[in-house]
Amino acid sequence: xxxxxAQVPTCYRHPDRPTYVRCTRCNxxxxxxxxxxxxxxxxxxxxxxxxxxxxxxxxTALGGQRRRSAAPVVTYALIGLNVLMFVLQSLSPDVERAxxxxxxxxxxxxxxxxxxxxxxxxxxxxxxxxxxALYVVGAPLEAALGRLRYGxxxxxxxxxGSVLAYLLSPLNSATAGASGAVFGxxxxxFVVGRKLNMDVxxxxxxxxxxxxxxxxxxxxxxxxxxxxxxxxxxxxxxxVAAAYxxxxxxxxxxxxxxxxxxxxxxxxxxxxxRTAELRSMFGLS
Numbered sequence: 001x002x003x004x005x006a007q008v009p010t011c012y013r014h015p016d017r018p019t020y021v022r023c024t025r026c027n028x029x030x031x032x033x034x035x036x037x038x039x040x041x042x043x044x045x046x047x048x049x050x051x052x053x054x055x056x057x058x059x060t061a062l063g064g065q066r067r068r069s070a071a072p073v074v075t076y077a078l079i080g081l082n083v084l085m086f087v088l089q090s091l092s093p094d095v096e097r098a099x100x101x102x103x104x105x106x107x108x109x110x111x112x113x114x115x116x117x118x119x120x121x122x123x124x125x126x127x128x129x130x131x132x133a134l135y136v137v138g139a140p141l142e143a144a145l146g147r148l149r150y151g152x153x154x155x156x157x158x159x160x161g162s163v164l165a166y167l168l169s170p171l172n173s174a175t176a177g178a179s180g181a182v183f184g185x186x187x188x189x190f191v192v193g194r195k196l197n198m199d200v201x202x203x204x205x206x207x208x209x210x211x212x213x214x215x216x217x218x219x220x221x222x223x224x225x226x227x228x229x230x231x232x233x234x235x236x237x238x239x240v241a242a243a244y245x246x247x248x249x250x251x252x253x254x255x256x257x258x259x260x261x262x263x264x265x266x267x268x269x270x271x272x273x274r275t276a277e278l279r280s281m282f283g284l285s
Contacts (some may be wrong), residue, residue: 012044020230074147075138078154079131082178085119086127093177096120101162101175107278111271114166118158120176126134130178144192145244145269152260153240157184160236161229163267168228180229183235188212191241236263 008018011031019031024041035042050281089095101117121127142150161180169175186207193200211234214227243259 005276007061022108025051056234058149070143072139072142074151074154075134075142078138078178079165082121082127082131082134086121089120096176099176101165101169102170103166103171103173103274103278104282106166106271107275107282108284112278114162114271115159117176118163118178118181121178122176126177131181133182134178134185137182139191140188140190141185144196145188145241149244149256153184153188153237153244154181155232156240156251156260156263157181157188159186159267161226161233163270164232165228167270167273169226171278173224173226175226177226177229179226180233181205181237182208182232183233186238186239187234187238191238192245195245239263 009020009029011019012016012028012035013034014031015127017031017033019029021030021032021035021042022028023030023044024038025043025047028044030042030044033211034044036045036048038048085095085099090179099113099120100115106113113265121130138150138154141153146152158178161183162175165175165180186203190200190203190207193203212228213228217223218225240259240263244256247255247259
């Protein structure tokens with residue numbers, strides 16, 4: 001009797017498709033739709049996915065996870081948020097009154113002003129300079145730190161500027177602007193540049209010039225500039241960036257998260273102390 005015909009193999013994912021091609025990794029039959037080019041031959045989708053999961057994610061220079069997209073999306077989002085708040089501020093004076101950093105209001109319970117003030121600006125020139133600086137300095141920092149660390153650095157710097165303004169500004173002053181956060185990025189860029197053995201002389205010049213403007217402009221014009229916000233942001237950005245950049249590799253995440261938490265705790269203590277002082281001064285304690 002003649003032998004029965006040999007059974008034609010089919011794709012393991014599509015049993016109705018005959019094929020003679022095998023996955024070079026698991027040796028299962030695969031059809032053209034399931035083939036993925038490999039270094040040698042073809043592999044199935046399951047093996048390609050399993051191999052991808054075993055590859056550690058790419059990291060930035062300072063330990064952050066590198067995204068496939070090189071676009072500085074956090075920087076763009078921060079610029080967009082600042083511009084949006086400026087538009088709302090221009091349309092309604094109530095926005096400015098409700099969100100700027102005014103010490104008596106903060107002491108009265110409006111603690112949110114310490115952060116919201118960093119997204120408001122006094123005039124087009126004010127926001128234009130800050131957003132240009134944010135774009136120029138923020139993009140390389142975001143690439144070096146990774147999006148999460150960069151976002152934390154920005155917000156901590158903004159808060160650091162507000163906290164020092166809350167501690168030292170005159171009680172009748174109203175403070176607003178992203179300058180504290182931008183100065184924090186200046187300080188961070190210097191620290192990160194030093195860590196990566198880059199030439200940071202240009203960053204030093206930028207910091208010195210901006211500090212000079214901070215103290216000279218109020219002397220020669222009627223324009224008020226919050227030196228407290230600038231110094232607070234600069235110091236905070238440098239300190240946080242140092243913790244991020246110089247954290248030991250084996251305990252990098254723990255040190256970076258711990259440093260961020262420690263800075264927040266310090267800010268909370270200073271805010272509590274200043275609030276208690278002002279409430280006592282106003283007879284509210």
